[in-house]
Amino acid sequence: MSSRIEILNAGGYRSDGRRQYELRTINIDLFPQGSAADGFATLSHGLTQVSVCVFGPREAKLRSQTFHDRANVNIEVGIAAFSSSERRRRGRGDKRILEISQTLKSTFDPVIQSSLYPRSQIDIYVQVLQQDGGLLQACINATTLALANAGIPLTDFVCAVTSGVHSTSPLLDLTLLEENDLPNVTVAVMPRSGKVSLVTMETRLHVDRFEEIFRLAGEAGKIIHAEMKKAVKDRTERLVAPMQSLGRPATGENDY
């Protein structure tokens, strides 16, 4: 089906009207609608939408899952049956879901300063609402935002982006259509140090091309970071403004 669609036409436009290096619209909602979560984020990259709730740090449910020197980070991923064009229910034991949650866990384990909360548990629930390419990217970005909102100490943001290559032209932020057709790589960067915490590629690609799109994705991660930062800043401003206008809180309260 996809072979009939031009990935990149002669005018340099992609199937959804974007240019080569253009990212999709990023929509971020950080205000939960009636959720009791400590941190919440809904993020969409174009038509891919992911919602994340963070609970905790809170009392661990199972004593066997506690660590005496750090918090246990528990991540559960759900993919809604209606999220893709082909309706498909994925159970909790699905290999793909397990892989995503394991990837998220190992991505965020070194980022969360969990040693500050011994014997507690941090629960992260990821719900995929719409899929149109860049699923892992959206999951990572939304989880970062939800964690930052929950006031959980992180060493840095983690910003992920996909990038692919069409014959010799690199593309950024692929849709599902492009993702199915092109070799693509997902890269998660930590903007402060510029280090890479996640790289995944699942298609055949020459080493030299890989290097090109790998570097490109690293650059694009910084743009995503600016967007995420802006959203966090706006929310914090809205939360803090009334408190400031009504007098500063007494010192020593709610400190760590």
Add this chain to the structure above:
Amino acid sequence: MFEFTSFRRPPETFSVSSPDNADADMDEDYEDFLESGETKLTWPGESLTSAQDYMRGHGTYVDNEQVIASVTGIVERVNKLITVRAARTRYNPEVGDLVVGRITEVQPRRWKVDANSRQDAILMLSSVNLPGGVQRRKLESDELQMRTFFEEGDLLVAEVQSFFGDGSMSLHTRSLSYGKLRNGQLATVPPILIRRLKSHFISLPCGVDLILGLNGYIWVNKHVKQNEREGEEGFDAEAVYSSRNDEIDESTRAAISRVTNLITVLVSHSIPLTDTILLDAYDWSLEQECDP
């Protein structure tokens, strides 16, 4: 579906070749702020200042000789100490804080109490007042009938007594003003919105009492007369550990709901709660003659 994607063309686009400088104003110099007194917001991974001149406090870490924020919130400075207070987070207990909690588990000689913190708090049997006099030895029979004092699901008001080695808090209810809660309704708010006040027991003139737990749990209940609360010499154990609500008349019920709803509204605009604000809001809402 593909046309659909193109319809949703981004009104504003972010491209790598020409990164917009939206974040340029956010990276302005923190040094200036540290000298001035204005509010500064920060988020994880943001470099605050050099670690050589300042000390790192809560909500920050040091990397490469830089003090870096690890939580989203407000930067605060006390002399050379830089801390970041999170805009939203769980309750961080301190000794002497008044908290409202809920019993989650009855264990040998102790209760576990959910107090909106990172771990459940612990209330030792030795830290509660027992029937039959304030000062008396704990008996084995007390251990056996712990559920008659507090059982799972009970709400209580207590004070943070101390911390255990792993950072979890120990509570006590060794005062007549602490103990089991009844005749009212619970409101849950972000703990940062509860200010440290002279007294966290507030009596509104509308016949409603409030207990503002520093952990963000607020108990709104029917007014208790001063002498009743303090009790007689004999410390009425029946009343203290009773789980039954008193008769509450309709106007008091309406007032309790009104206050609870006001709290919800104020909190949704993240307005910090104090007795004066609540009272003003209550009067205003009565003037508007709207139903709670």
Add this chain to the structure above:
Amino acid sequence: MRPPSPSIPEREFLLSALKQNLRLDGRDFLEIRPIQLSFGPELGWVECSLGKTRVLAHIDAKMVKPQPERPFEGVITIHSEISPMASSEFELGRPSEEEVTITRMLDKVIRRSDVVDKESLCILAGQRVWHLRLTIHCLSDSGNLLDCACLASIVALKHFRRPDVEVIGEEVTVVCSNPFFVQPLEPQLDYLPSLQHEPTSRAPIPLSLHHTPYCFTFAFFSDASINPVLDPSLLEQRLNEGLISIALNAQRELCVVQKSGGVPLEPADVLKIVNFAVQKAKILDTFVESRLREDWQGRSVEVR
């Protein structure tokens, strides 16, 4: 139940040794343990060992009806089981995290990177295709099961020969009924079933493979002074704070790059590791080819 982690002195010892550029088994940081490939009597039966890690891969083929949406393509399925036999950390039934990683990675390396030309497995469009079943048994785990399993599977695919068929109209005749037909010279294997050979039987034919990817796993540690370690041993695997697995072929084509979380790396370091894997893949490829050739020369193809 979490598996008990290595004791603190063991960990300290390993880390301090690594800091002094020493590995506990005396290898260089970027050295793979000796690889042994042994082939069973049957074609497509390969036992691969990396040091003390051993994996057995086996392939069999049978004819099935193709999937209706892909009438011209054969089917490949991968069955992997990491039983408690490999290591006491594995449980039967419930897949551990490591097991999920290994199965997903094998799936990506073997199936999604298009190793086997699936269309060449078609016998009669929409009617009959070959179904290849790759079974992987982990015999013992002493670190880096993934690379070992990938190598075993790839070599098994290269070693395997499928029976030849003859299609006359709608009729499909297997002209070489069983890969057992090809027998090694060893005399003790005379228990093999004696087959009724057709006078027209032909030698079984190898699978047509697009490329042969090899997988390399590097472990790294949060201490920046420790260099990445290729082919982690069991202790290194349990204590590392990040893994990067790279699957690529000798033609400098990457198939899978997988670094899911763990300690963040400089982009330049990632590229350095990738380029190193390129060289290793070439060496490994020549080794595998020569071993396959040796084995093939030792077998006689009885065509009457």
